[in-house]
Amino acid sequence: MIAIIDYGVGNLFSLQSSFAAIGEEAVVTSDEAVISQADRLILPGVGAFEDAAQKLRSSGMADVIKRETAAGKPLMGICLGMQLLFDKSYEYGEHEGLGLIRGNVRPIAEVIDKDLKIPHIGWNRLIVKKPSPLFQYLNDGDCVYFVHSYYAADCDDSVTAVAEYSAELTASVEKGNVFGCQFHPEKSGDVGLKILKAFCEL
């Protein structure tokens, strides 16, 4: 069973449906007992970093996530959920993340060409930098769906794929049992479902 961690941000209907589509049971929960029984965890997230990080802490979910991942349980952070895995974000100030993966979250405006649109929104190719079990069902040139204005920086050692948007933006990261996708696998068609399936087989 997969626990999609509910800490009061975003709509988790599509995410839950995408697991159902690949025949996996996923529950949306903030119940510690359910989370500790789960085989795998998903940390979703949309919206602003500061608000989400604050909610993770105040709901007690930050400690639960740290404890469960330290015990070796696979975790996948998605979109803002991935950004929360890092040490710090510079989205409107300076805010602390979970610190599960070394790196910082910075505005994409700092690295992309001035005439490109922000957010980086739409389908972009995954450029694999390092083999990952999450990519085992993917083909060269597969695209996934992105919506973000900030990106994970200073995390070279954990980057598994990037997307090209005049600069290389971190698309996915991996450190031991902790995984992160900047894109939305639940909105990336069959390619996204294949990534979720691979995560369920870890």
Added chain:
Amino acid sequence: MITKRIIPCLDVKNGRVVKGVNFEGLGDVASPVELAQYYSSCGADELVFYDITASAEGRSLFTDILTETARKVFIPLTVGGGINTVDDFDRVLKCGADKVSVNSGAIRNPDLIYQAAKLYGDQCVVISADVKRQDGEFRVYAKGGREDTGMEAISWIKRCVDNGAGEVVLNSIDTDGVKQGFDLEMLEAVSNVVNVPVIASGGAGKIEDFLTLFRTLPKVDAGLAASIFHFGEVKISDLKAEMAKAGIPTRV
């Protein structure tokens, strides 16, 4: 590099897909859920569901269909039609919409875009504008293209983007249903004043129209159409193969 998006639009009334020529003379096509699944399997990059129901029963039927679609289709879903308040945003986002498009609602209440963008983020708010040439300028029309608002369109769209709209759907009433190509002049005028994605709508009749669109206006991010996809005049899989062959960044 971000790929150019191909977006079929499904006008939904009383639980069925309809499409009118020049917004009138609606004809029945198919089940929205089935059509959405079909398009997703053909390579559609996104779907737009447009609720053109007026009744309360029709509205709840629409949200049921939306929920059912979001359960089965895993590409971005934009919903429009009857979005007048922040509660309307909430209603469709809960049913699985990723983006919400406002049209007449933003004309009636200019604050709606700002309020919604603050709550759900710019990327969630789409301004959909029905625009027609009138008295030597581009004019915004309301009520599904039936009512001239008297407002100049380019500055209106720019104001919506400044207020937080993260994407623009530009429907040219002049080219809609004519099938002689997108309204490149109008699209260029809008693309020049906003720095958010612009989606071209109205006028596509064949594959070449999409190629011309993306070649002529590299700033345009997506092409939207309805009847030519619904009636199989253009197959999305063929269209995308041709786009890729022409060197246009495409998800195939």
